[in-house]
Amino acid sequence: xxxxxxxxxxxxxxxxxxxxxxxxxxxxxxxxxxxxxxxxxxxxxxxxxxxxxxxxxxxxxxxxxxxxxxxxxxxxxxxxxxxxxxxxxxxxxxxxxxxxxxxxxxxxxxxxxxxxxxxxxxxxxxxxxxxxxxxxxxxxxxxxxxxxxxxxxxxxxxxxxxxxxxxxxxxxxxxxxxxxxxxxxxxxxxxxxxxxxxxxxxxxxxxxxxxxxxxxxxxxxxxxxxxxxxxxxxxxxxxxxxxxxxxxxxxxxxxxxxxxx
Amino acid sequence: xxxxxxxxxxxxxxxxxxxxxxxxxxxxxxxxxxxxxxxxxxxxxxxxxxxxxxxxxxxxxxxxxxxxxxxxxxxxxxxxxxxxxxxxxx
Numbered sequence: 001x002x003x004x005x006x007x008x009x010x011x012x013x014x015x016x017x018x019x020x021x022x023x024x025x026x027x028x029x030x031x032x033x034x035x036x037x038x039x040x041x042x043x044x045x046x047x048x049x050x051x052x053x054x055x056x057x058x059x060x061x062x063x064x065x066x067x068x069x070x071x072x073x074x075x076x077x078x079x080x081x082x083x084x085x086x087x088x089x090x091x092x093x094x095x096x097x098x099x100x101x102x103x104x105x106x107x108x109x110x111x112x113x114x115x116x117x118x119x120x121x122x123x124x125x126x127x128x129x130x131x132x133x134x135x136x137x138x139x140x141x142x143x144x145x146x147x148x149x150x151x152x153x154x155x156x157x158x159x160x161x162x163x164x165x166x167x168x169x170x171x172x173x174x175x176x177x178x179x180x181x182x183x184x185x186x187x188x189x190x191x192x193x194x195x196x197x198x199x200x201x202x203x204x205x206x207x208x209x210x211x212x213x214x215x216x217x218x219x220x221x222x223x224x225x226x227x228x229x230x231x232x233x234x235x236x237x238x239x240x241x242x243x244x245x246x247x248x249x250x251x252x253x254x255x256x257x258x259x260x261x
Numbered sequence: 262x263x264x265x266x267x268x269x270x271x272x273x274x275x276x277x278x279x280x281x282x283x284x285x286x287x288x289x290x291x292x293x294x295x296x297x298x299x300x301x302x303x304x305x306x307x308x309x310x311x312x313x314x315x316x317x318x319x320x321x322x323x324x325x326x327x328x329x330x331x332x333x334x335x336x337x338x339x340x341x342x343x344x345x346x347x348x349x350x351x
Contacts, residue, residue, distance in 0.1 A: 122332075123332060124330050171276075
Protein backbone atom coordinates (compact mmCIF):
# COMPACT_ATOMS: atom_id res chain seq x y z
CA UNK A 1 0.00 0.00 0.00
CA UNK A 2 1.11 3.58 -0.66
CA UNK A 3 4.14 2.59 -2.68
CA UNK A 4 3.54 4.68 -5.79
CA UNK A 5 4.70 8.06 -4.55
CA UNK A 6 8.07 7.91 -2.76
CA UNK A 7 8.13 10.11 0.30
CA UNK A 8 11.10 11.95 1.73
CA UNK A 9 9.25 12.94 4.87
CA UNK A 10 7.57 10.65 7.35
CA UNK A 11 3.98 9.96 8.27
CA UNK A 12 4.42 11.64 11.64
CA UNK A 13 2.59 14.63 10.20
CA UNK A 14 -0.65 12.67 10.58
CA UNK A 15 -1.73 13.72 14.04
CA UNK A 16 -5.29 12.50 13.60
CA UNK A 17 -4.62 9.60 15.95
CA UNK A 18 -6.52 7.19 13.74
CA UNK A 19 -5.87 5.11 10.63
CA UNK A 20 -6.95 7.14 7.63
CA UNK A 21 -5.59 4.89 4.88
CA UNK A 22 -9.10 3.66 4.00
CA UNK A 23 -9.88 7.15 2.70
CA UNK A 24 -9.21 7.24 -1.05
CA UNK A 25 -8.67 10.68 -2.55
CA UNK A 26 -8.51 10.98 -6.34
CA UNK A 27 -6.15 13.55 -7.86
CA UNK A 28 -7.08 14.60 -11.40
CA UNK A 29 -4.36 15.20 -13.97
CA UNK A 30 -5.24 17.35 -16.98
CA UNK A 31 -2.88 18.15 -19.84
CA UNK A 32 -0.90 20.97 -18.22
CA UNK A 33 -1.57 20.13 -14.55
CA UNK A 34 1.49 20.96 -12.42
CA UNK A 35 0.69 20.25 -8.79
CA UNK A 36 -0.95 16.84 -9.10
CA UNK A 37 2.02 14.99 -7.58
CA UNK A 38 2.26 17.55 -4.79
CA UNK A 39 -1.42 17.06 -4.00
CA UNK A 40 -0.95 13.27 -3.98
CA UNK A 41 1.99 13.65 -1.57
CA UNK A 42 -0.12 15.88 0.66
CA UNK A 43 -2.82 13.21 0.86
CA UNK A 44 -0.24 10.53 1.70
CA UNK A 45 1.58 12.67 4.26
CA UNK A 46 -1.78 13.27 5.92
CA UNK A 47 -2.29 9.51 6.19
CA UNK A 48 -4.70 8.84 3.31
CA UNK A 49 -4.47 6.95 0.04
CA UNK A 50 -3.96 9.01 -3.11
CA UNK A 51 -5.47 7.69 -6.36
CA UNK A 52 -4.23 9.21 -9.62
CA UNK A 53 -7.07 10.02 -12.06
CA UNK A 54 -6.69 10.97 -15.72
CA UNK A 55 -9.00 13.67 -17.10
CA UNK A 56 -10.11 11.46 -20.00
CA UNK A 57 -11.20 8.64 -17.64
CA UNK A 58 -14.91 7.98 -17.60
CA UNK A 59 -15.04 6.63 -14.04
CA UNK A 60 -13.92 7.67 -10.59
CA UNK A 61 -12.45 4.32 -9.44
CA UNK A 62 -14.38 4.36 -6.14
CA UNK A 63 -12.59 7.37 -4.72
CA UNK A 64 -14.16 9.02 -1.68
CA UNK A 65 -13.11 12.56 -2.61
CA UNK A 66 -11.42 14.40 -5.48
CA UNK A 67 -8.78 17.12 -5.63
CA UNK A 68 -8.47 19.16 -8.82
CA UNK A 69 -4.91 20.46 -8.59
CA UNK A 70 -3.19 23.65 -9.73
CA UNK A 71 -1.36 24.23 -12.98
CA UNK A 72 -2.22 25.48 -16.42
CA UNK A 73 -4.65 22.92 -17.81
CA UNK A 74 -4.82 23.20 -21.61
CA UNK A 75 -2.34 26.06 -21.29
CA UNK A 76 -5.16 28.24 -19.90
CA UNK A 77 -6.13 28.77 -23.55
CA UNK A 78 -9.52 30.44 -24.07
CA UNK A 79 -9.94 31.08 -20.32
CA UNK A 80 -8.38 29.38 -17.31
CA UNK A 81 -10.27 26.12 -16.77
CA UNK A 82 -12.75 26.63 -19.63
CA UNK A 83 -11.65 23.67 -21.75
CA UNK A 84 -10.91 21.34 -18.82
CA UNK A 85 -14.47 21.74 -17.62
CA UNK A 86 -15.61 19.63 -20.59
CA UNK A 87 -13.29 16.67 -19.87
CA UNK A 88 -15.18 13.36 -19.50
CA UNK A 89 -14.11 12.95 -15.88
CA UNK A 90 -15.53 16.37 -14.96
CA UNK A 91 -19.05 15.12 -15.75
CA UNK A 92 -18.55 12.28 -13.26
CA UNK A 93 -17.15 14.70 -10.68
CA UNK A 94 -20.06 17.13 -11.10
CA UNK A 95 -22.57 14.27 -10.72
CA UNK A 96 -20.81 12.88 -7.62
CA UNK A 97 -20.50 16.33 -6.03
CA UNK A 98 -24.20 17.04 -6.54
CA UNK A 99 -25.36 13.52 -5.56
CA UNK A 100 -26.93 12.64 -2.22
CA UNK A 101 -23.53 11.30 -1.14
CA UNK A 102 -22.09 14.80 -1.67
CA UNK A 103 -18.58 13.67 -2.56
CA UNK A 104 -16.01 16.18 -1.26
CA UNK A 105 -14.23 18.09 -4.06
CA UNK A 106 -11.38 20.56 -3.59
CA UNK A 107 -10.15 22.76 -6.42
CA UNK A 108 -6.83 24.48 -5.84
CA UNK A 109 -5.84 27.50 -7.99
CA UNK A 110 -6.42 26.27 -11.56
CA UNK A 111 -8.71 23.67 -9.98
CA UNK A 112 -10.75 26.51 -8.41
CA UNK A 113 -11.00 28.09 -11.86
CA UNK A 114 -12.22 24.77 -13.29
CA UNK A 115 -14.87 24.47 -10.54
CA UNK A 116 -16.27 27.91 -11.40
CA UNK A 117 -16.31 27.08 -15.11
CA UNK A 118 -18.13 23.84 -14.20
CA UNK A 119 -20.68 25.93 -12.20
CA UNK A 120 -20.01 23.88 -9.07
CA UNK A 121 -18.96 27.20 -7.52
CA UNK A 122 -20.22 30.70 -8.42
CA UNK A 123 -18.18 33.60 -9.77
CA UNK A 124 -15.06 33.60 -11.89
CA UNK A 125 -11.38 34.41 -11.89
CA UNK A 126 -9.76 37.20 -13.88
CA UNK A 127 -6.18 38.47 -14.16
CA UNK A 128 -4.61 39.87 -10.99
CA UNK A 129 -5.40 43.58 -10.68
CA UNK A 130 -1.69 44.44 -10.92
CA UNK A 131 -1.21 42.15 -13.97
CA UNK A 132 1.87 40.52 -12.40
CA UNK A 133 2.40 36.85 -11.71
CA UNK A 134 2.38 36.65 -7.92
CA UNK A 135 4.35 34.21 -5.77
CA UNK A 136 4.44 34.71 -2.01
CA UNK A 137 3.72 33.05 1.32
CA UNK A 138 0.18 34.15 2.08
CA UNK A 139 -1.69 34.35 5.38
CA UNK A 140 -5.31 33.17 5.32
CA UNK A 141 -8.11 33.01 7.85
CA UNK A 142 -10.49 30.05 8.00
CA UNK A 143 -13.92 31.74 7.99
CA UNK A 144 -15.90 28.50 8.01
CA UNK A 145 -14.58 25.37 9.74
CA UNK A 146 -17.64 23.24 9.04
CA UNK A 147 -16.86 22.25 5.44
CA UNK A 148 -15.50 18.83 4.47
CA UNK A 149 -12.10 20.45 3.88
CA UNK A 150 -11.80 22.66 6.98
CA UNK A 151 -13.25 20.62 9.87
CA UNK A 152 -9.81 20.06 11.47
CA UNK A 153 -9.32 23.82 11.98
CA UNK A 154 -10.38 25.77 15.04
CA UNK A 155 -12.93 28.49 14.28
CA UNK A 156 -11.09 31.59 13.03
CA UNK A 157 -7.80 29.72 12.68
CA UNK A 158 -5.15 31.20 10.42
CA UNK A 159 -2.67 29.47 8.14
CA UNK A 160 0.28 30.47 5.97
CA UNK A 161 0.59 28.70 2.61
CA UNK A 162 2.22 29.60 -0.72
CA UNK A 163 0.23 31.54 -3.32
CA UNK A 164 1.27 31.62 -6.97
CA UNK A 165 -0.95 32.75 -9.81
CA UNK A 166 -1.50 35.19 -12.63
CA UNK A 167 -5.25 34.85 -12.84
CA UNK A 168 -6.33 34.83 -9.22
CA UNK A 169 -8.66 37.81 -8.88
CA UNK A 170 -11.98 36.40 -7.67
CA UNK A 171 -14.98 38.27 -9.06
CA UNK A 172 -18.75 37.83 -8.77
CA UNK A 173 -21.70 40.24 -8.81
CA UNK A 174 -22.70 41.94 -5.57
CA UNK A 175 -25.77 39.74 -5.11
CA UNK A 176 -23.67 36.56 -5.33
CA UNK A 177 -21.06 38.00 -2.97
CA UNK A 178 -23.79 38.92 -0.45
CA UNK A 179 -25.20 35.38 -0.71
CA UNK A 180 -21.76 33.84 -0.14
CA UNK A 181 -21.21 36.03 2.93
CA UNK A 182 -24.72 35.49 4.29
CA UNK A 183 -24.59 31.72 3.96
CA UNK A 184 -21.09 31.38 5.43
CA UNK A 185 -19.70 30.20 2.14
CA UNK A 186 -16.63 32.42 2.22
CA UNK A 187 -14.35 29.67 3.57
CA UNK A 188 -10.95 31.39 3.39
CA UNK A 189 -10.09 35.09 3.39
CA UNK A 190 -6.78 36.82 2.72
CA UNK A 191 -5.29 38.40 5.85
CA UNK A 192 -2.94 41.43 5.98
CA UNK A 193 -2.61 41.68 2.19
CA UNK A 194 -4.94 41.08 -0.74
CA UNK A 195 -2.53 39.71 -3.36
CA UNK A 196 -4.70 39.99 -6.48
CA UNK A 197 -7.63 42.34 -5.96
CA UNK A 198 -10.14 39.59 -5.17
CA UNK A 199 -13.56 40.90 -4.16
CA UNK A 200 -13.95 41.18 -0.38
CA UNK A 201 -10.52 39.55 0.14
CA UNK A 202 -11.98 36.17 -0.80
CA UNK A 203 -9.39 33.38 -1.12
CA UNK A 204 -11.75 30.40 -1.06
CA UNK A 205 -15.46 29.59 -1.17
CA UNK A 206 -17.74 26.57 -0.93
CA UNK A 207 -21.01 25.39 -2.43
CA UNK A 208 -24.09 25.52 -0.21
CA UNK A 209 -23.61 21.92 1.01
CA UNK A 210 -19.97 22.57 1.99
CA UNK A 211 -18.57 19.53 0.16
CA UNK A 212 -17.17 21.51 -2.79
CA UNK A 213 -14.45 24.04 -1.92
CA UNK A 214 -12.29 26.19 -4.19
CA UNK A 215 -9.10 27.79 -2.87
CA UNK A 216 -6.66 30.01 -4.75
CA UNK A 217 -3.48 29.56 -2.60
CA UNK A 218 -1.72 26.19 -2.38
CA UNK A 219 -2.02 24.18 0.88
CA UNK A 220 -0.35 21.17 -0.80
CA UNK A 221 2.93 23.13 -0.82
CA UNK A 222 2.92 23.47 2.98
CA UNK A 223 2.77 19.86 4.16
CA UNK A 224 6.35 18.62 4.36
CA UNK A 225 9.22 19.86 6.52
CA UNK A 226 11.96 21.28 4.30
CA UNK A 227 9.60 22.15 1.45
CA UNK A 228 7.09 24.57 2.97
CA UNK A 229 6.99 28.29 3.81
CA UNK A 230 9.45 29.84 6.27
CA UNK A 231 6.60 30.92 8.53
CA UNK A 232 3.45 29.45 9.94
CA UNK A 233 0.37 31.15 11.34
CA UNK A 234 1.86 30.82 14.81
CA UNK A 235 5.16 32.51 13.90
CA UNK A 236 8.54 31.75 12.33
CA UNK A 237 9.49 28.12 11.85
CA UNK A 238 12.77 26.48 11.00
CA UNK A 239 13.88 26.68 7.38
CA UNK A 240 10.94 25.88 5.07
CA UNK A 241 9.20 24.13 7.94
CA UNK A 242 5.68 25.52 7.45
CA UNK A 243 3.09 22.71 7.58
CA UNK A 244 -0.12 24.74 7.88
CA UNK A 245 -1.61 23.14 4.76
CA UNK A 246 -1.85 19.67 6.32
CA UNK A 247 -5.05 20.33 8.23
CA UNK A 248 -6.98 20.77 4.97
CA UNK A 249 -6.09 17.23 3.93
CA UNK A 250 -6.57 15.66 7.37
CA UNK A 251 -9.97 17.42 7.46
CA UNK A 252 -11.27 15.58 4.41
CA UNK A 253 -9.67 12.27 5.41
CA UNK A 254 -11.36 12.41 8.80
CA UNK A 255 -14.64 13.43 7.16
CA UNK A 256 -14.44 10.37 4.89
CA UNK A 257 -13.44 7.93 7.63
CA UNK A 258 -16.18 9.36 9.85
CA UNK A 259 -18.82 8.88 7.17
CA UNK A 260 -17.73 5.27 6.63
CA UNK A 261 -17.82 4.38 10.31
CA UNK B 262 -16.21 28.25 -47.09
CA UNK B 263 -18.60 30.44 -45.06
CA UNK B 264 -17.33 31.86 -41.80
CA UNK B 265 -19.07 33.10 -38.66
CA UNK B 266 -17.53 35.74 -36.44
CA UNK B 267 -18.10 35.69 -32.68
CA UNK B 268 -17.05 38.68 -30.57
CA UNK B 269 -16.71 38.34 -26.80
CA UNK B 270 -16.11 41.37 -24.59
CA UNK B 271 -15.55 41.69 -20.83
CA UNK B 272 -18.71 42.93 -19.12
CA UNK B 273 -18.75 46.72 -18.62
CA UNK B 274 -18.82 46.42 -14.81
CA UNK B 275 -15.87 43.99 -14.74
CA UNK B 276 -12.48 45.65 -14.44
CA UNK B 277 -10.50 44.74 -17.56
CA UNK B 278 -6.90 44.66 -16.32
CA UNK B 279 -5.46 44.06 -19.79
CA UNK B 280 -7.40 46.92 -21.34
CA UNK B 281 -6.31 49.15 -18.47
CA UNK B 282 -2.66 48.24 -19.05
CA UNK B 283 -2.99 49.05 -22.75
CA UNK B 284 -4.67 52.37 -21.97
CA UNK B 285 -1.72 53.19 -19.74
CA UNK B 286 0.76 52.36 -22.51
CA UNK B 287 -0.79 54.52 -25.23
CA UNK B 288 0.42 57.88 -23.88
CA UNK B 289 3.94 56.45 -23.69
CA UNK B 290 3.71 56.08 -27.48
CA UNK B 291 2.59 59.68 -27.77
CA UNK B 292 -0.98 58.61 -28.53
CA UNK B 293 -3.24 60.80 -26.39
CA UNK B 294 -6.98 61.24 -26.23
CA UNK B 295 -8.12 57.68 -25.41
CA UNK B 296 -9.78 57.53 -22.01
CA UNK B 297 -10.44 53.77 -21.92
CA UNK B 298 -9.45 50.57 -23.72
CA UNK B 299 -11.37 47.30 -23.46
CA UNK B 300 -9.77 44.11 -24.75
CA UNK B 301 -12.04 41.36 -26.03
CA UNK B 302 -11.76 38.23 -28.14
CA UNK B 303 -12.73 37.52 -31.73
CA UNK B 304 -13.44 33.95 -32.88
CA UNK B 305 -13.90 32.87 -36.50
CA UNK B 306 -15.81 29.62 -37.05
CA UNK B 307 -15.46 28.16 -40.54
CA UNK B 308 -18.51 26.14 -41.56
CA UNK B 309 -18.32 22.86 -43.42
CA UNK B 310 -21.03 23.31 -46.08
CA UNK B 311 -23.69 25.93 -46.68
CA UNK B 312 -24.29 29.09 -44.66
CA UNK B 313 -27.44 27.85 -42.93
CA UNK B 314 -29.46 29.26 -40.04
CA UNK B 315 -28.73 26.01 -38.20
CA UNK B 316 -25.00 26.66 -38.38
CA UNK B 317 -25.53 30.16 -37.02
CA UNK B 318 -27.65 28.79 -34.16
CA UNK B 319 -24.92 26.28 -33.30
CA UNK B 320 -22.35 29.06 -33.28
CA UNK B 321 -24.58 30.98 -30.85
CA UNK B 322 -24.68 27.94 -28.56
CA UNK B 323 -20.89 27.62 -28.78
CA UNK B 324 -20.57 31.32 -27.98
CA UNK B 325 -22.61 31.10 -24.79
CA UNK B 326 -21.42 27.70 -23.49
CA UNK B 327 -17.71 27.53 -24.29
CA UNK B 328 -16.41 30.69 -25.98
CA UNK B 329 -17.59 33.04 -23.22
CA UNK B 330 -18.05 32.92 -19.47
CA UNK B 331 -21.35 34.72 -18.72
CA UNK B 332 -20.09 35.73 -15.27
CA UNK B 333 -17.43 38.02 -16.71
CA UNK B 334 -18.07 38.30 -20.45
CA UNK B 335 -20.80 39.25 -22.94
CA UNK B 336 -21.22 37.80 -26.44
CA UNK B 337 -21.51 41.01 -28.47
CA UNK B 338 -21.73 39.60 -32.00
CA UNK B 339 -22.51 36.32 -33.77
CA UNK B 340 -22.88 36.83 -37.54
CA UNK B 341 -21.69 35.73 -40.94
CA UNK B 342 -18.53 37.32 -42.26
CA UNK B 343 -19.63 39.18 -45.36
CA UNK B 344 -17.28 39.45 -48.33
CA UNK B 345 -17.20 43.18 -49.01
CA UNK B 346 -16.59 42.79 -52.77
CA UNK B 347 -19.42 40.34 -53.37
CA UNK B 348 -21.71 42.02 -50.87
CA UNK B 349 -22.79 38.59 -49.75
CA UNK B 350 -21.82 35.76 -47.43
CA UNK B 351 -18.50 34.27 -48.52
